[in-house]
Amino acid sequence: MADKIATREAYGKALVEFGAQYDNLVVLDADLAAATKTGMFKKAYPDRFFDCGIAENNMIGVAVGLALSGKIPFASSFAMFAAGRSFEQVRNSIGYPHANVKIGATHGGITVGEDGATHQCLEDFALMRTVPGMTVICPADAAEARLAVKAAIDNDGPMYLRFGRMAVPTLFGADYDFKIGRGVKLIDGTDVSVIANGVEVEQAILAAEALKAEGISASVINMATIKPIDRELVIEEAKRCGCIVTCEEHSVIGGLGSAVCDVVCESLPVPVVKVGTNDCFGRSGPAKELLSLFGLDAAAIAEKARIAVGLKKQ
Amino acid sequence: MEQKRISELSEIARNVRIGIIDAVHSASSGHPGGSLSSADILTYLYFEELNIDPKNPADPLRDRFVLSKGHISPGLYSVLAHRGYFPVEHLKTFRKSDSNLQGHPDTKKVPGVDMSTGSLGQGVSVACGMALAAKIDGASRRVYALMGDGEAEEGQVWESAMFAAHYKLDNLCYILDWNGLQIDGAIDDVIGPAPFDTKFAAFGWNVITADAHDFESLESAFKAAKECKGKPSVIIAKSIKGKGVSFMENQASWHGAAPNDEQYAVAMQDLKA
Secondary structure (H helix, E strand, C coil), rough: CEEEEEEEHHHHHHHHHHHCCCEEEEEECCCHHHHCCCCHHHHCHHHEEEEEEEEHHHHHHHHHHHCCCCCEEEEEEEHHHHHCCHHHHHHHHHCCCCCEEEEEEEECCHHHHCCCCCCCCHHHHHHHHCCCCCCEECHHHHHHHHHHEEEEHHHHCCCEEECCEEECCCCCCCCCCCCCCCCCEEECCCEEEEECCCCCCHHHHHHHHHHHHHHCCCEEEECCCCECHHHHHHHHHHHHHCCEECCCCCCCCCCHHHHHHHHHHCCCCCCCEEEEEEHHHHHHHHHEEEEEEEECCHHHHHHHHHHHHHHHHC | CCCHHHHHHHHCCCCCCHHHHHHHHHHHHCCCHHHHHHHHHHHHHHHHHHCCCCCCCCCCCCCCEEEEHHHHHHHHHHHHHHCCCCCHHHHHHCCCCCCCCCCCCCCCCCCCCCCCCCCHHHHHHHHHHHHHHHHHHHCCCEEEEEEEEEEHHHHHHHHHHHHHCCEEEEEEEEEEEEECCEEEEEEEHHHHCCCCCCHHHHHEEEEEEEEEHHHHHHHHHHHHHCCCCCCCEEEEEECCCCCCCHHHHHCCHHHHCCCCHHHHHHHHHHHHC
């Protein structure tokens, strides 16, 4: 594993990289350019960067006006404000006309850390998945974040991209092939399938290694696209492993876990145990500590995997 | 403006109003009050001001119009029909389950509708984005947004006002239909969003006042907006809610109610007199 890089950092770099290629790429921010890393784009292309001030709802509308005029706007803020505060603007102004707006939401999840509950968005997957036509993506590392930005540019329609604050190891190499709506198997296993995204992918890999020592064979899937979810892969894993653990830095209500349940409930019911925050708000603390405190670390995933395997035997 | 043109526009506006009442009566629902107060503004925009072509509604070079007060869709649909975007007869399908004429405008369903609106305060922000895009392109196209006076109670309107002034969007013009009434009653009694002139001026806008039912007044207002450089313009247009239909005039209760057959007959009598 190479140096640790936050996906927000990779987002900023990707905007600069692809900004050179696409003249119609424009970037909006709501007074958080230093934190969301869109400041890199501002520096490189000052004429195509527009700070909207602390006014996210207007920013979403401005992005729509730009999109309807042929631009590819990336509108950035923290996940809490982009998906939370502006939910109705996202639904009615972006979603309803199916505007080609890309929401680059950083600081998703509990690993926001010290800022605490008001800034730790644990509901964005749930909110964004309910908007018809919205694609929802949460990359696991810098390489995937870069490719997700490219895919967002190349595919028409509304997209929600969630990036993290915390530096994470780079899991994927230059040959990594990212496609919207496709999950990727990172570890092959037969007893339980661990389906994760974002920072939880690293934890899932660590959990699989620990489980292996106990004789439990866990497969690990990186499910970066929450919507549209890779139905075929979920069903295949349910069939092969007979139980699933979902892992996300998000509430267990409405996110990746729910999306996976929607698929298996309809097609092949098997036990699904969710790793996520349990209907609660976050709190201040160092990101790594919070992952453990809220039951999102490798040890918690391994425990849920044992439970899932146990349910299968009942 | 020549007297002949004033008469022509008045005749068009009269037909636009008839279309509004036809649509709302056919649907047994909809928003006639604000549609009627905006009817002359819409007529002026679509027959004098906007650089548009009904035969090429997606022309990227066209001016843009955003109906931020999306609930007055009968007004927009009627003016679009009379301008030749679709047959006038089609207005009677308004709000029907097999019609493209949704309760609030859908840009994907109706030619000539530049943005889907209905949730107040959002259309003006989209207009800002359209105006910004024109600036980025160095294009001469202009962007207009019609908003309500009650709509000014939405905080997003003032977010957009701050944005447009900061980015010097002088190709952007809001028209605020000041009919003084909203669903719950007089705007001054509900929450008091006025004064609009000093508020917009404080946000850095060029403020123009006009009589929403006088085409010469509207003409000079839109001319003043076009001539103003370096900042966005707002035309605060004093209007009469329900204008043209005797029993609807200045009645908040006709904000979102449809006339029954008897009332329809009276309305038609008023408009055809």
